[in-house]
Amino acid sequence: MNLFYFFGLPLIVLSIAIAVYLLTARRYQSSESVANSYDEWTEDGILEFYWGEHIHLGHYGSPPKSKDFLQAKSDFVHEMVKWGGLDNLPRETTVLDVGCGIGGSSRILAKDYGFDVTGVTISPQQVKRAQELTPEGVNAKFLVDDAMKLSFADASFDVVWSVEAGPHMPDKAVFAQELMRVLKPGGLLVVADWNQRDDRQKPLNFWEKPVMRQLLDQWSHPEFSSIEGFSELLVETGFVAGEVTTTDWSQETLPSWIDSIWQGIVKPKGLIIFGVSGFIKSLREVPTLLLMRLAFGTGLCRFGMFRAVRANSVSPSAEAISQETVSH
Template structure:
């Protein structure tokens, strides 16, 4: 079965302010993949998504009082967990006004508004001074960036020397079969993705921008069940998705999740690096 192609959304904000809202209502507050230790791990979606957040928290190893940049912050739940776990100050950025407003609202409700703030900012052109953050992470946001190299360069600029970076991202894994290419193309066509990165690309762009001690793990097997479970969840709110995009595209989007879950070309990495 080949996923049907549809016109790409206007921009990243359009994805998360549209179908992303529906996906989130079915999936839960952590709008990202989950991490399971192995096939026998029966952790809930909430436990698995928290576990992936905890992996990111350990990756940046931020110390109390430090300032952390959250690149592509969503509505803030991973940032809130980071603040509570490490007693840091987080600045989250997003190109969705809806996400920024909701994240600041949730921070206030949680009593964290003094340590977690969110603003509308383009990650490829950040308004922050050089060396103004102690650590940074990009949690499933890099795949949306039109120029990942520019984002890495900007991140290197705003990080102090010795500052740590952690990235969790959907990637392309080769070799790519024709069926796998159809799945990857569907991702790009429907989720405001210019292209999917590879492990080799990440190694090069990090080295080119002064990052050292780069460690990259392919965790595709650990996160792989996410899309099947998400498809099941979205089926429960299928009527809302149909109202937004129509029956044909709703069917295609749900089918795509299952196809992507089974496609070895659709991978996932976790990396850490240090700003030299």
């Protein structure tokens, strides 16, 4: 009997936990399922409590060094600004932040760089919270919009900025088209995203396939693109001048995954604020965070950075697609 309690009971509990984790996956169904997921995460406040204003990874330097979790997230925005060349742009530059979350990046771009920022997300609750967090006088506004069919006219913005929104997009070619379409000629696209290794060059092996399946299913992702594949899709829009510049920030962002779990330990106040149900919700995300750490640490996933300039003239096919998109 004692052996059962020592070995058997923990195994039963673990088996039940794994079954619940797998059976309650938040699989991508539609843009509405993505919106509902983010509405829920925003309404309960747990994600904001642990992750702050920035629902994205942090930048820990190159090589990475120990850093405060929330500071690393803020640093990420400034590093992305520098990498993208946005720090050379004048104040009042118009910026579209696609997949803005609760507006952390948008507010930094507006406050620290003087840009005129419009943030869009598919989640009404995120828009509401972003508006609540934005002080008077900060030139950032937030709208509900779908990145697969942006409501803005062609050539509307000087800069299009997007952080970790791509995995939620069911058609990466349409996503690429929309990002480039709303850029003004000579405008700058800067994207940071989670990417899968290019399986055209090296197919996924026996353990990588189930890991990727969970990374997709647990957080409402239809698929990850590869860095190479998404670069090709940007070029194929017909809007890109020259080449797409890319780099891999996997090592710079890698500590974020374990740091995000560590927040649950160093912020015990969360147990008081959110209670047992909040603790269970938080605990449920740990396996996915560990799988993310495994995937990015082994090269199964890569953190891709993309920079492109919109051409002054575009191909006839791109212009036709652009006009069709606006008419719809």
